[in-house]
Amino acid sequence: MKHSLILFILLLQFPFSLCGQIDGLYQIAYTTPGLLNAISENQQQFNPAASHSRATNGLRFYSNTPIQVPGLFSGGFNAYYKFKTIHIYHELGGIYHISTSQIQTVHALALSLYPHLQIGIGLQLAFYAQPKYYGSISMASGRFGMQYQAAPHHFLSFVIYQIGQVELAQMAMEHVWKLDQQVSFAQGLLWHPPYLPTAYISICQQLSSVSLRFSCGVYPQFYSYTLTFTSDNNRRLIVGQSWNKGQGLALQLGLNFR
């Protein structure tokens, strides 16, 4: 029972760009399309090592609303900054549904060990409540991530999630090929061993004031696209839509201040 609750929560805990599904076989998967490597933005939300040297401070608000699941909403904010040589990340977020709710906080540190290698560790504390059914549980787990620049235009990332909660352990890796200053291509794999691995590809293009990212993958079948509008004073509006088999459409909205 505890696990079914955890699995349900798990697929929603990365609300921005992750897709998840539960089918009749409790199949669950989520993807991080093109987000494990920090190419132009801080991505410590998904990879504790993915800090970016030019995006050292920032504050983000985000929300995610699956349209086909009535009454479900998630949102939160995160902040990142640089302290001496360490990139620090904090996140506070939650998920609300009429039957269950979750509050979680993530704290991560990223350190550049060598010029091309960054490692990061993170701590996740989460509280899951489903008072009318199974009660409440709280859970602590760790994260470990790496980002390695193998060549001037090639980046590799590897992340282990839910360290300490062996039933939920997941690993992800991603390769990004930066084709030029505007276009980058990512391919990745994410795996929670009881289920099929999720493979995805993603393409990002940076235009003058808008950047576009499109991702798609399998198990489960999904696609997502995100538009990021940048204003002159470093404020960014993020609008996105995703679909996956099982959950259907979801809308994302975010604000980013640097």
Add this chain to the structure above:
Amino acid sequence: MLLLTLFSLIFSCGQMRAQIPYESAQNLENAIPIIRSELENMLAQQLITAEDSQQLFIFFENGGSIQNSYQLQGLLQSDLPTIILNSEHFIVLPPRQHRVAHSNLSGQCDLVAKLPTLLHHQNKLLWQQDSSHLGPAFSFQQRCLFFYQNWRFGAQIAKDAGEPVWHQHPTKGFDFMSAYIAWESQQKSNFVQKWILGSYQIQWGQGLQLWSSRGLGKSIDLLHLARNPAGLKPYQGKDEQRFLQGLALTANLPNLELLFISSLKRIDFKALTDTLNEDINLTYTSGLHRTASEMAKRKNELEQLIGIGIRRKRSLYQCGALILYQHLNVQSTIDSNLILNPKKALSFCSMGGYFQGTWRQLYGYAECVALCSQYNSLRQSIALNAAFIYYLNSKLELGLHFRAYGPSYQSFYSNPISNSSSSSNERACIFQLKWIAFNSLQIQLSNEYVQIPHALQISLLPMSFNETRLLWQLQKSKTQTYSCQLFLRDKTTSALQYRVAFTADFKIEKSEELRIVTQFSAFSAQSSSSKLMAFTWRHQKFSKPLRFEFIFGAYQVPPGSPLLFTYPYLVGFGAQNLRLNGVGTYRLAAFQYTTKDKWQFGILMSSTHLWTQQNSTQIQISIRLRKQF
């Protein structure tokens, strides 16, 4: 009388040797000899990479020895400039010459202990104990090794998890004990060159007649198609089965080397009625003595071997012949039923000869062994093993191997190229190709066809299959290597099996290494498949006492899917063998700390989580303590 004569000869040789000064000791002061025992030192000083270390380890395990620096070019994966640069720190010496440098007493002591397995289940931490096991659930191995001039002495005691520490029957003592005393001459003119009293191993020919150490089986690399026998060497391993025990010596004749071996050992013999394997080798038990039934088989039979061989060894070729008498003294009434089995004998004599050598661009070997026993005909008891490797040019090498092991052929300790690790009565041929397409890209192909036509048991049917392996290895730079291996096995009795393995190695600076491994395997007739993804981070910095390694892996092997195996090589603990079944994750973490006064401390922690109804996690901790003096 014979022993007395031998001992008097040995002592006279030893006295002669003690007066001879070691003339090149000054030059050896800083150089590292390329021998197996120095691999760790070479790795620590970053003269070779971990992969090269493993490659050399396999090479030495298969009986290889480095005769000149050029061999390194073919053996190591590093590029030529790196090898040339690092080879300044190496010295090519036969092992016996290295030991002469130790004019005083030197050696090392090792203690490896594995604590009982911890089970993490429902938020509780429990020691795992099998109620059927009669001994404590920890294992240990204590080894001591001493060098004094050209003498060498080694001893060890060991026990596995669940085994009693002390046994009363049939012989009193620790679960596994072995010891040896060895002497090696430094002068080629001496008649006796080397002798060992106690436990030892021997590698002869291509492993068809006598090869007591274990091999790593077939490899896609042409280099491993032929074996280079190491001859006689002392034994101090943990394997309780594959070694000999007694007196062995090598002697020098004009242009020839004479080998004499004798062994008398109590073994754990498993009756053939317990197994359906069509193995050439005797069927030993696993070596574990944990339960009452396993302990009943402990040292239950007496094995005797005696043999005499002669070998001529030159730089370009070597050939030899061996006559070997092998006898198993069956004492239990159950095992005496074996005599009724017409295919397997318990007492027989084998005669074999081998040749291996190089002629122009061709390297070849052949070994043929015939077995004489009162139960089988000579025609059915012949085994043949031959191979040719042709170096077409610097970028293309071809290899061809052929073997035919007769239906009644057997040996107590053989380890030829074979389909199974314990060898089987089979016929097969292998074609191999190694092509350096570009400087950075190497392609290797291996194709094998195997036939096991002889049913040892009624329940076994003739079987044939073919295996194809294709390997691409791309070395983009010194710091990045990618390899992809495709494996196909088409068996008459089962569906086509295919496996794809991808490995990416990154060397970041000099101390950090990253590795990502993925494997995928399936049977064509099934929809389910086996998958593995693993990540390794190794930190080993020269001049720093601390090294560590961390591995995280996840696997999915559903019922009916092919099993997966992985062999991570851990700092301080060597190769680990992981057999993956079910769905789970594993974590391995190894740390090694070396002090200035040559103490070495290592700890290995592993945890495996298996997704079952119990959802439990197994945790194992091993410690290693080593002192060199």
